Every structure is written in structure tokens, then in C-alpha cells.
Amino acid sequence: MPVTSEKIMQRLLLAVAFSALSALLLIAVFIISQGLPFIFRYGFREFLFSSQWNPQAGKFGIFPMVVSTLWVTLGAMAIGAPLGVAGAVFLTEFVPRTVMRIIKPSIELLAGIPSVVYGFIGVMVLAPLIRDHLGGPGLSLLAGSIILGIMILPTIISISIDSIMAVPKSYREGSLALGATVWQTVRMVTLPAARSGIAASIILAMGRAVGETMAVIMVTGNSVKIPGSALEPVRTLTANIALEMGYATGMHRQALFATGVVLFVVIMILNFSASYVMRQRKARR
Amino acid sequence: MKLDPKNTQRAAVAVLGSATLLTLTALIFIIVFVLEKGLPVLNWSFLTGAPQDMGRAGGIFPAIAGSVALTVLAVLLAAPLGVGTAVYLTEYTRESRLTAIIRFGADCLAGIPSIIFGLFGFILFVTILKMGWSLLAGGLTLALMILPTIIRTTEEAIKAVPLSYREVSYSLGATRWQTVYKVILPNALPGILTGVMLGVGRSLGETAAVIFTAGSSLRMPASIFDSVRTMAVHFYLLAREGISAENAYGTAAALIIAVLSVNLLAYWMMNRMVAKRT
Amino acid sequence: MPDKIALNKFSVHYGPDPLLQEIDLEIQSNQILGVIGPSGSGKTTFLRALNRMNELQPGFTASGRIMLDGEDIYGLDYDAVSLRKKVGMVFAMPVPLPMSIHENIIYGPKLSAGRGWKYDEAVVESSLKAAFLWDEVRDRLKTSALRLSGGQQQRLCLARTLALEPEVILLDEPCSGLDPVSTAKIEEALTILKERYTVILVTNNTKQAARVADRTAFFLMGKLVEEGTTQQMFTAPKDKRTSDYITGRFG
Ligand SMILES: Nc1ncnc2c1ncn2[C@@H]1O[C@H](COP(=O)(O)OP(=O)(O)O)[C@@H](O)[C@H]1O
Ligand SMILES: [Mg+2]
Numbered sequence: 001m002p003v004t005s006e007k008i009m010q011r012l013l014l015a016v017a018f019s020a021l022s023a024l025l026l027i028a029v030f031i032i033s034q035g036l037p038f039i040f041r042y043g044f045r046e047f048l049f050s051s052q053w054n055p056q057a058g059k060f061g062i063f064p065m066v067v068s069t070l071w072v073t074l075g076a077m078a079i080g081a082p083l084g085v086a087g088a089v090f091l092t093e094f095v096p097r098t099v100m101r102i103i104k105p106s107i108e109l110l111a112g113i114p115s116v117v118y119g120f121i122g123v124m125v126l127a128p129l130i131r132d133h134l135g136g137p138g139l140s141l142l143a144g145s146i147i148l149g150i151m152i153l154p155t156i157i158s159i160s161i162d163s164i165m166a167v168p169k170s171y172r173e174g175s176l177a178l179g180a181t182v183w184q185t186v187r188m189v190t191l192p193a194a195r196s197g198i199a200a201s202i203i204l205a206m207g208r209a210v211g212e213t214m215a216v217i218m219v220t221g222n223s224v225k226i227p228g229s230a231l232e233p234v235r236t237l238t239a240n241i242a243l244e245m246g247y248a249t250g251m252h253r254q255a256l257f258a259t260g261v262v263l264f265v266v267i268m269i270l271n272f273s274a275s276y277v278m279r280q281r282k283a284r285r
Numbered sequence: 286m287k288l289d290p291k292n293t294q295r296a297a298v299a300v301l302g303s304a305t306l307l308t309l310t311a312l313i314f315i316i317v318f319v320l321e322k323g324l325p326v327l328n329w330s331f332l333t334g335a336p337q338d339m340g341r342a343g344g345i346f347p348a349i350a351g352s353v354a355l356t357v358l359a360v361l362l363a364a365p366l367g368v369g370t371a372v373y374l375t376e377y378t379r380e381s382r383l384t385a386i387i388r389f390g391a392d393c394l395a396g397i398p399s400i401i402f403g404l405f406g407f408i409l410f411v412t413i414l415k416m417g418w419s420l421l422a423g424g425l426t427l428a429l430m431i432l433p434t435i436i437r438t439t440e441e442a443i444k445a446v447p448l449s450y451r452e453v454s455y456s457l458g459a460t461r462w463q464t465v466y467k468v469i470l471p472n473a474l475p476g477i478l479t480g481v482m483l484g485v486g487r488s489l490g491e492t493a494a495v496i497f498t499a500g501s502s503l504r505m506p507a508s509i510f511d512s513v514r515t516m517a518v519h520f521y522l523l524a525r526e527g528i529s530a531e532n533a534y535g536t537a538a539a540l541i542i543a544v545l546s547v548n549l550l551a552y553w554m555m556n557r558m559v560a561k562r563t
Numbered sequence: 564m565p566d567k568i569a570l571n572k573f574s575v576h577y578g579p580d581p582l583l584q585e586i587d588l589e590i591q592s593n594q595i596l597g598v599i600g601p602s603g604s605g606k607t608t609f610l611r612a613l614n615r616m617n618e619l620q621p622g623f624t625a626s627g628r629i630m631l632d633g634e635d636i637y638g639l640d641y642d643a644v645s646l647r648k649k650v651g652m653v654f655a656m657p658v659p660l661p662m663s664i665h666e667n668i669i670y671g672p673k674l675s676a677g678r679g680w681k682y683d684e685a686v687v688e689s690s691l692k693a694a695f696l697w698d699e700v701r702d703r704l705k706t707s708a709l710r711l712s713g714g715q716q717q718r719l720c721l722a723r724t725l726a727l728e729p730e731v732i733l734l735d736e737p738c739s740g741l742d743p744v745s746t747a748k749i750e751e752a753l754t755i756l757k758e759r760y761t762v763i764l765v766t767n768n769t770k771q772a773a774r775v776a777d778r779t780a781f782f783l784m785g786k787l788v789e790e791g792t793t794q795q796m797f798t799a800p801k802d803k804r805t806s807d808y809i810t811g812r813f814g
Contacts, residue, residue, distance in 0.1 A: 009462040013377055016369030020436060021390030023429045027397065027405045034408055086304035094298055103309070105552050110312040112483075112548040114490030116521045117537050121315050123524065150311050157308070183294040204396070211398020213493040214521060238400045242493055245407065260404045264397070271396045275389065379621050449658040453720075455619055457671035457727060458648035467670070468660060 031264050035257035047258060053224045055244070060255040062262065064226045068141065068234035069210060071227060072220065075145025076152060076209040081202050083149070084156030088198075091157070092164045093186050104161055111154035119218030122147040127219060136231030139221035144234065147219050148212055152205035159204065163197020164190060200277045207270040211263065213238040237263050316541060323538025331535055336503055340519060341529045345536050347505050351513030352543075354506060355499055356488040358424030359431060364481055366428070367435025368470070374436075375443045376465055395433035399494040402430050406498035418512040423499025430494060431484030438483065442476020442558070443469055475558040482551035486544050492517045516540045565633065567592040567731065567761045568613065573627035575608050575617060582608045585627065586787045588780065592730075595753060595762040597776025597793060599769050601808065604782040606765045607655075610733045613763065614650040615643045631731075648675065651724035655736040657716035659708035664700050667708045667719060671727040686726045693756065694722035695748040714745025721749065731761040739767060750775050769809055773797050781805045 039047050042060055050061025087107075091100045122143050131138030167190050175185040191198070221233020222243060235243075241256050241263070248256050334344025370391070374384050406426030416422040446469050454464040470477070492515075500512030501522060514522075516536055523533040568590040575583040583605045590596050598606050608617065615636065617623040629636050636646050648671070660667055668690060672682035687704065691697040696718040700711070708719055717737055724732060734753075738746040753762055753775055766772050772779050773793060780790040781802075789802045800806045 006460045006462055010377060013369050013373040016366055017373035017377075017387055019366040019370055020394050020432050021387050023432065024390045024394045024397075026409070027394075027401065027429075030405050030408055031401060083304050083308050086301045087308045090298075090301035090305040094301060107309075107312065109545060109548050109552065110316070112486045112490065112544050113312075113315060114492065114517050114520075114540060114544060116490075116492050116517055116524070117315065117319060117541060120520070120524045120533065120537060121318060124530075125318065150315075153308050153312065181290045181294040183297040184290055186297075207396050207398075211396075211400065213398065213400040218521075218525060238398060238493075241400050241404060242496075245404070245497055257404060257408070260401055264401055267396060267398060267401070268393065271393045274396075275392060447658075449654070449656065450660060452616065452619070452654065453658050453660060454670070456614065456616060456647055456652040456654075457674065457723065458644055459670075459674050460644050463674055467674075472661060 028264065031257060031260045034254060035259070035261035038251070038254035038258045039261065042255070042258075047255075048262070051226060053240075055248070055252040055255070058251065060251070060258075062237065062240065062259055064224050065235055065237045065240045065259070066262070067226050068220075069236040069238075071141055071230075072144045072148060072216065072234065072236055073206060073209045075141065075230065076148035077202065077206060079146060079149030080152040080156055080205060080209075084153050084201070084205070085160055085198055087153070087157045088160035088164060089186055089191070092161055093182055093190065100161070104158065107154050108158050111158070115151065115212060115215040116218070118147050118151050119215035122215065122219035130231065134231055136229075137221060137233055139219055139233050140231050141220065141227050141234045142230040144216050144220040144236070145230070147215050148209045151212065151215060152208050155205045155208060156201045159201030160194070160198045163194040163201070166197065167193040196277050196280050200274045203270055203274040203277065207267050207274070210266055210270070211238060213242050217242055316545075319534065319537045319541055323534035323536075323541075326531055326535030327538055331532075332539065336519075339528055340503070340523050340532055342532075345516065345519060345532075345539065347503050348514050348516045348519035348536070349539070350505055351499070351519075352489055352515040352517070354420055355423050355427060355495065355513060355515055356485050358420060358509065359427035359488050360481055360484060362424060362428035363432045363435055363484060364477075367432050367480065367484075368439050368477060370432075370436045371439035371443055372465055372469070375440055376461065376469065391433040391436045394429070395437075399430065399491055402426050402494040403497035406494060411498055416510065418498065418500025418502070419510045420499060420506055420513050421509040423495050423513065424509070426494050426498045427488045427491060430491065431487050434483050434487065435477075435480040438480025439473065439477045442473035442479070445476065445558070446472045475554045479551045479555045479558070482547050482554065486547040486551065489515070489540065489547065490517055490544050491515075492521050496521070516543070566590060566630075567632065569628075569630045571628040571630070573612065573625070573629055575605075575612055576624045576626075577622050582623075582785050583612065584785045588787060588790060590761060590763065591778075592761040593757055593759075594777040595757050595764055595775055597772030597779040598763060598765040598782060599767075599772050599779060599808070600782035600788075602767065603784075605785040606782050607735055608785075609782065610652070610735050610763065610765055613731070613733055614647045614652055616647075616652065618643070648727050649729050650731040650733060651727050651729035652733040653717070653720050653724050653735065653737050655739055657713060657720050657740075659711065659716050659719055661707070661709060663705045664708045664711070664719060665704040667723050668726045671723065686728075690722040690725040691719075693725050693752060694718045695752050696722055712745075714741045714748075717741060717745065718749060718752075721752065725756070729760065731763065732756065734762070734764045736765055736767050738771065746771075769797075769811075781808060783808070 047060060047062060049063050051063045052059035052061040091103055126143050126146060127138035130140060130143055171189050171193055172185055175189045216236050217239045220239065222235045222239055223233040224235050227234045237259055241259050245256055331344045333346050335346055337343035374387060378384060406422055410416045410422035410425050411418060450468050451464055454468045495515055496518050501514040501518050502512035503514055506513045517540055520533055520536040520540055523529055523536060566589040570586045570588045573586045574581060600606050611617045612625060625637055635641065660670060665687060668687045669682055672686055688697060691700065696715060699715060711719060738749055756762060764776060776793045778791065779793045779796040781788045783804055789800060789805045797809060
């Protein structure tokens, strides 16, 4: 009895095993097939490097969105990366393990807070603060960076803690035995040994920041222009897609898919780098 | 103050400690703020009532129903695929270039932003396959989104089942599949459920991918071809269009409570599994 | 009487390393074959070759032949699953599956019972009795097998194998971690079981082989050094290495 059903199961599972990979390829194919022809027709340089985004007039330059995405992401990394890595170091090296074992899952739990909630806090709390104390409309590049910076903290902290914990105890003990302080040990032994894991966590967080949509739409103000300062409103690539997808048709819709292609390529580059960095670590072991 | 190692260490601890404190404060503030503003709005009639005037008044019951329906559908679609993939990777094949590629595909899928899933679902399911904005289109899209999580956690859980159980099962004349479903899956179940729960949490909180595939109809869905509005989407629309801050807070509180309890449940199950193993 | 099992120039390699080299051996039914040898000499590999458990681990290759009732079990169309139902195995460490005692026993019979074809419930009692465990667990068949003591667990593993109604029983150092009472019970069970089965008992304890085995085989570094009646092996071994091992000069 089992021989035939066994064969069937094996084939079935083999087919199923390709589900994630096929989904990835399907997504790539659809986004690219919808967007790439447009890029060629409209002109690669014109699309990427022109600042004119005016769908009614048939102008589809996404340069302002590219620049804004870059700035918002860099801002988020400038806030999230040091805080996150500092938190990870503090929790692994300067706090009793039992405390860490409570705080780490709590932080990971917070990674589940929906992005719309972060966005809402940005609108209700952060934007007024910025408007009243720093000036500008409040909904701004800065607000976006801060909110994203907070959103990526759990990712950075969690993965960094894992990679710091993976550093063999003997490294640490060796350094401490030579009379180094805990901080010297962290700086000279632990962090260098954990560096690829920490780097991977930052790259992954960067991918999350680049791809985040709803929170960003809510707090950045969404004006299409190259920002002159951090207090000005900006529109990111993701926001551009989400804001106009609902009503776009024809060329306009294709332009949004083309925006998706750019986003997709950036994300894939980040994914590849993260997994490359991780593999480096494994190879060194 | 001299910069001897002792003082540097003190300074480092102070800086790192404040950074950690800042992080925790920011994250906890978000939850406390939303709950403080939202909990007073949350009551039975808010949870079970129909919205009136676009959500300006009344409750959020259709949005709760929408979230539940969409999440259940997504999990029903993703769990068999995710568990099947994990079983294949761990039990039916050896580590090879193929398994590396499949895992890499799952990792990449996990990194794709939800707006891209939204675009994809919109063009394939909503438009080309003519499902329209519907539970089905949304469920399929979300299923693909949560698939990598389920694959990863299931794989971990399966790897944690002792090798000796497999040996015993095979030595008693079990086939591979019999071993999988009689010994491996039951023992990996808590881990699999953890993955499913994490997927549920993600589905509940998702907005960008859902709004373009499941739409935002406030009516109760009668079939999988009807559009639904999830709690997250409802909250987004209330907040963004400035319809009602009060009801937005209420919805946000309900959403946060739902997501956090689901995630908490996932962690609890994971811990129980780890505890049982050691 | 024809041989139950016959090995013909049978070798096992792990990658390029030979784990078993050109073993020639005939095994009769209704006897206990004791297998002795120092650790790492290939006893487990030999045992796992007899029910093709080796092939579950990647990297193992077998050559030569093993005939069971005149059929080559490494033949292309020989089904490993049905082989394992005929050739049952008890591992060195007792591994009860994480389910009740009852479920552990019927795990095997249930596998072959197709839809509408029920296994025989009586097998639970008979196999537990044959493993000398029935009296200790008859009142708690539905409790978790993990709660049994180590010695009881190993007898449960024996009972579980018996429930398959196999023809050959392989035991890999089944008493290595057990107390003397459990060991005695298992040895007693085996001497009774050999009337119905072919028993192959790997043991790290030469005295155990001397007590229960009808014939004994001595393995050393992947080779079968010598095989003969237990009496002859322990009193007049042909090979010097055998006598060195038995008298405790190495291993
Ligand atoms: N899974 C395995 N992979 C590689 N080598 C193995 C494996 N199992 C056993 N061996 C090697 O095979 C040889 C024989 O082992 P084994 O059959 O377990 O001996 P015994 O049971 O007599 O102690 C040993 O040298 C051991 O290192
Ligand atoms: Mg052994």
C-alpha cells in the first residue's frame, strides 16, 4: 500500500517546496514585466534622473523620490543603527542574562506593532513636536527618519544580540583574564568577532526601512520635491506607489510599476548583501 | 577626569545604558500611548457594532470580521505550503545547491516590502485573474507574505525532533511519509504553531498589501469574492482621512491588543517547546 | 537446514573509508548469534546493514550480498520498508517514542494495517509478556512511555519490535546502560525468543555473549576475525586476537 502513496507524497512535497521560490520569481516577473517596458520606452535616465513627476502631463521622473528615499533611509539608519547596536551590546555584556532574556523577547514582540500604528504616533505626537520646536510643517523627512529609526530597532537589536551571543565565551574570557575591562573586551574582541552579524542586521533593517510604506506615507508629508532640509516634506518611492496606485491607469500605472521595479532591485541588492555578509561569517568559522 | 580604562568603562556603560533606555522608552511609549487613548473607547458595543457614517461613529465589527476572515484564509493557504516546504527540505532531501536556492528564495521573499506584494497581488489576482478586490485576492497575497516565516520556524522545529525518533520509526517499518506524519509533525507541532501565530500577527497588522488586494469595503463579506476591510486598513483610513481620531485610537488599541496577544502566544509556545527539550 | 541469513563478501564504506570489509557469514534461525568486538570495530554497522538502516545516513555505500531466506536484500527490487518489518531492531539507548506505552507497541502493526484492516489488539499483551514487561505496566498502558525507568523502557523497545512479528531480531548492546535485574530479564526473554526467531545480539560484554549466545562472532577493525559456537570461541579460539580480546587483553 504505501509504495505508491509514498511516491505521490514525495512528488507533492517536491512541488510544494518550490512554492516560496516560485512566488519570488512570479513577483519578480510580474513587477518587471509591468514596469520594465515603461522604463525602456520612457528612457532610463529620464525616468530615474528627471525631477518632473506630473502624471497628467505625462511626466514621470522619480528622481525626487529616489533622493527622498535615500535621505529618509540614511536618517533612519543614523538613528536606529547606533541605538540598536548600543542596546544589543548593553543587554548582552552589561546586564544579567536573566534580565536580557526578558527584555529581548519583549523587544521582538514590539517588532509586531503594525506600521500604521507607528505612523499614527508619528502624526499625533512626533510631527507636532517637530513643528513646534524645530519649525516646518512637522510632517517631514525628519519625522519619517525618526519613526523608521524606531521601527527598525527590534530587527537590529535582536539579530545583533544573536550574533554577539554566538561569539565563543573563551574569546571573552581570554581577554578578561589579560586584565582588560569589559568595555575594552567588547571593543577589541566581541564586536570585531560579531561584526558580520551586526552588519547583516543593519543591512536587513535598511531593507525594511527602504520598503516601509504606511508609516512613511503618514508622517513624511508626501510632497514631490528634492528636500532642501530635514524639516521639509518628502515623498519616498514606496509612498509614491501607494498614494497613486488606487486611481492610476495606463502609462501612469506602468510608471508606478516601474517605481516598483526600482524598489525591487534595491531590496534584492540589500538581500543579497545581507546573505553574503552572513555567509562570510559562516565561512570564517 | 583621566581617561583610564576604568573611567572609559564607566562612560561606555553610561552611554550604552542610556541608549538602551531610550530604545525601550520609545517602544513602550508607543504601546502605552495608544492603549491610554484607545482603551476608553473600547467597549462591547464598539467591538460588536457596525460602523456608522464611514466610521465616524458606531463600532468596528465588520473590520474585525474582515481581519479574522482574511487571516484565517491566508493561514489556511500558507500553512500547508510552508510546512510542506520545510518537510521536504529537512526530510526528503540532503543539503545541496537546490536546498540552498530554495532557502535563499524564502529569505528573499521575507525581505520583499509589503507594497511590492500589494502591487503584485493587485496586478495578478485582482486584475489578471479577475478576482477583484476580494478576500481571496487578499488572502492569496498575505499567504505569500507569511510563507517564509512558516517555512523557517517549521524547519527549526523539525530539526529539533531527535534523530533517534526517526531511526526508531524507520526501524519499525515506517515509510518516510509515515515517519513524517506520525512522529515528526506531532513532535514539531508547537514550533509549527509558533510560525503560524507569527504569520497571524503579521497578517493582522498588514496594511499596504491588503488595501490593494482586499479593498476596503465596510460591508460584512458574504463570500471569498467580496471585498473586506481589515482592522489595520480601517484604522489607517480613519487616521489618514481624519475621520475620527477617537475611533482611530479605539481601533488601534484593539489592533495592538490582538497582535501582541497573538505574538505573545507564539513566544509562549516557543518557550514551552524549548523548555520541554531541555 | 538452509541459512536464514548469508553474507557474501559484504562490505560497507563511508565515503572512501571501509567500515566493514568482505564479511562472509552464515546465520541459522532459532539461534542467538552473539557479536563481540572492541568499540569501533563495526558491530553496529554490521547490524544496521542487516535491515538497511545504514542507507538512511548519507555517505554509506554497501557492496557484496546479504541473502535473507535466499533473497538479496540489497537487490534492486527489494523493499527496505518490508525488510525492516521482517528484521526488527532494538537500539543501544532505549528510545520510547513520546506517546503512551500502548501506542508505542502498536506503532509498527498500525503502519501496515491499511484502511479497514485492523491490527490485532492481542499483540499488545503478548509482546509485552514476551519482553517480561506486562506485569509492570498492565495497569498503565495509556500513560506516557517516557515515564518508565530505563530498564523498563528498553524492554518496551524489545516488546515494540516483537509486536512487528519479525523473523529476525537485531539488538545493539541492549543492556549497556541497564541494571542487573533488567539485564537478566532481557537475557531470559531472548533465550525464550530464540525458539521462534533468529536473534543477533551485539554486546560489549563478552560474559553476556558467553551466557546467552549459541554462536559468537568476533569483529575487529571492520573485519570478521572468527565465528563459531560460543563454546568453541570461548574455550578454543582459532585466532590469537580472539583469545586476547576474550581474556581482556585489549578492548
Ligand atoms: N555515521 C557515521 N559516520 C561516519 N563514520 C561512522 C559512522 N558511524 C560509525 N562510523 C565509523 O564506523 C566504524 C565502526 O563503527 P560502529 O559500527 O559503530 O562500531 P561498534 O558498534 O563496533 O562500536 C567506526 O570507526 C566509526 O567511527
Ligand atoms: Mg556500536
